[in-house]
Amino acid sequence: MxxxxxxxxxxxxxxxxxxxxxxxxxxxxxxxxxxxxxxxxxxxxxLVSLTAPEEAMDQMEKLAMKRTVAISELSLETVDYFLIARTEGLLSPQEEAQLENWLEANAFYRNDAKLYAMTQLQANPQEVFTNKTALKRKPARIIPMWITGLSVAAGLALIITLAIPNGTEQPAGNNGNQPIAQHATDSVPNNGQATNGTNTVTNPNENGTNRSSSPGDKQPVRHYKQPGSPEQQIKRYPAPDRRNETAAVNPLQKHELRGLENQSNELAQWQAPVITPKQQEPAPSNNDVAWEPVEMRNPIEPVTKTLASRLDTPVDFRTAKASKKKPGGFYLRIGKLEVSHRSASL
Amino acid sequence: MNVNDYNKAIDEYADNLFRFVVKHTKNKMLADDIVQETFAKVWERHEDIQAEKVKSYLFTTAYHCLVDVMKKENRSGTLEVIERNGTPDTSHLFDIQKVLHEALDRLPEVQKTVVLLRDYEGYSYEEIAGITNLNESQVKVYIFRARQALKTYLKDIELVA
Incomplete structure (x- = not known):
């Protein structure tokens, strides 16, 4: 060794x-x-036996796993369970009294009972978490809905304002100050041509033909006056597409050329009013021009008045008949988006 | 649970949570991190948590964080070193609570957890079972084992004294 x-x-x-x-x-x-x-x-x-405590532990565990343990099971082998149960507050007053009596008879376990009673841990109050402030959250600000709505409306208004380069620009199809077709005073028989003397324009389609090829398709007529009238506010309109238009046509001349052969009986009865232009003005060019509406006068006012009083309804001086429908419509423009609707005129 | 409830929970339970965690980690900085992570997780779901159940939710979350940290950290490495470094001298051994906490450090983690929840927070077996994902019988057995071990430790100290 x-x-x-x-x-x-x-x-x-x-x-x-x-x-x-x-x-x-x-x-x-x-x-x-x-x-x-x-x-x-x-x-x-x-020599200390190491197996005996293991057996006692098992016995205690068995009891601990039970839902209820009767005090009658109290013995030298199970005393640990009951001493811990008393510390845990699981014993009723009667059971505690019986345990106390048992300890009187078995004073050897008094010290164990005292030690078990001391096994309850107490937290150290000086041991604290020092970073509470950083963890806290600030309450969120509540913004009323009406403020949000107002902000959205203001934003939209700003966008619309910025999207329109010139604040006075109006669409070609309509004028904000001018109805699409004024009742009785400023509308004309709608056969696809305007009849405002020499200062009205046709509204051709892409093929250069009038849109109102059929009598039912009536188009409102807009009356424009060229710029230069300082007393009235000037409106700017984008020029209509006249690429296929050979020349500006006097609507009255065109009306004669067409011969009125396609007119309905109602239209055939109409006598074109004689409107004398204030001055001979050239047709609008193919550029953006400023136009101003011209008020149309009723040349047969006594007739229409008489008829209107008898019929109890307004009378269109062009047809000398009662108005059937008052034209109307709307126009909306947001940036480059334009939406318009026009009711059928007389 | 609204913001006020959440802030109130911090005032009421952050210390308890910290004590519970630091008893396991033996590292105050790590315990701070776990407590912060716990509250952050609770805040993420604060709208789904009822104010009266926030304490249980906090301890459950903290326990799971703790288990994750314990798995990540090498329990026998980093934390043990910290534990030894952080262990004060033994002159206080006759202070019962200090002796008990010394004994507590010698318990298995699960026993330590259940006995801390029982003694520090006064949770019932059922509540501890909910936090630790054990059943009630297991909780009771672990607590009884822990008490027995603590008593044995106290008895040994008493004999030495």
């Missing part, structure tokens, strides 16, 4: 000896050492 057993190292050999791990030469050497040192030998009664 390489290592000699002496008083400084014999404990390690003793443990191996007790656990049965010492064999052969080492076992013989250790027994010889014990024979030489009988005072170091351990009596069997000094």
């Amino acid at each position: 390489s290592v000699e057993i002496n008083k400084s190292n014999y404990e390690a050999f003793y443990l191996d000896y007790l656990e049965g791990n010492l064999h052969g030469e080492a076992l013989a050497a250790f027994k010889a050492f014990l024979a030489d040192n009988p005072d170091l030998a351990i009596d069997d009664t000094e």
Whole structure:
């Protein structure tokens, strides 16, 4: 054996000896050492049994797993359970009294009872979390809905304002100040041509023909006056597409050329009013021009008045008949988007 | 739970949560992080949490954070070193609570958790079971084992004294 057993190292050999791990030469050497040192030998009664507490633990665990444990099960083997149960507050006053009586009879466990009662932990109040402020949240600001709505409306208004380069610009199809077709005073028989003397324009389609090829398709007529009238506000309109238009046509001339052969009976009865232009003005060019509406006068006012009073309804001087429908419509423009609707005129 | 409830929960439970966590981590900075993470997670779902149940929700979240941290950190490495570094001298051993907390550090984590929730927060077995995802019987057994171990520790100290 390489290592000699002496008083400084014999404990390690003793443990191996007790656990049965010492064999052969080492076992013989250790027994010889014990024979030489009988005072170091351990009596069997000094050895602590390690299995007994395990059994007691199992018994306590079994009871702990039960929903209810009767105090009648109190014994030397189960006393730990009841002592802990008392610490946990699981015993009724009667059970506590019985346990107390049992402890009177078994004073050896009084100390255990006292120690179990001390096993309740208490938190250290000086141990605190110091960063509470950083964790807290600020309450959110509540913005009333009406403010939000107002903001949206203001934003839309701003966008619309910016989208229109010139604040006075109006669409070609309509004038904000001018109805699409004025009742009785400024509308003309709608056969696709305007009849405002020399200062009215046709409204051709892309093929250069009048849109109102059929009598039912009546188009309102707009009356324009060229710019230059300082007393009235000037309106700018984008010019209509006249790429296929050869020349500006006097609507009255065109009306004669067409011969009125396609007119309905109602239209055939109409006598074109004689409107004398204030001055001969050239037809609008193909550029953006400013036009101003010209009020149309009723040349047969006494007739229409008489008829209107008899019929109890307004009378169109062009047809000398009661108005059937008052024209109307709307126009909406947001940026480049234009939406318009026009009711059928007379 | 609204913002006011949330802020009130911080005032009422942040300290309790911190004590619970720091008993496991033995590291105040790490405990701070876990508490902050816990409250952040609670805030994320504050609209779904009832104000009266926020404490239970906080401890449940903190426990799960703790378990995750324990898994990530090498329990026998970093935290053990911190524990040794943070362990004060033994001159206080006859102060019962300090002895008990020394004994607490020797308990398995699950026993430590349940006994802390029981003694620090006064939770019932059922509530602890909900927080730790154990059943009531397991909680009761762990608490009984922990009490027995603490008593044995106290007895040993008493014998030494």
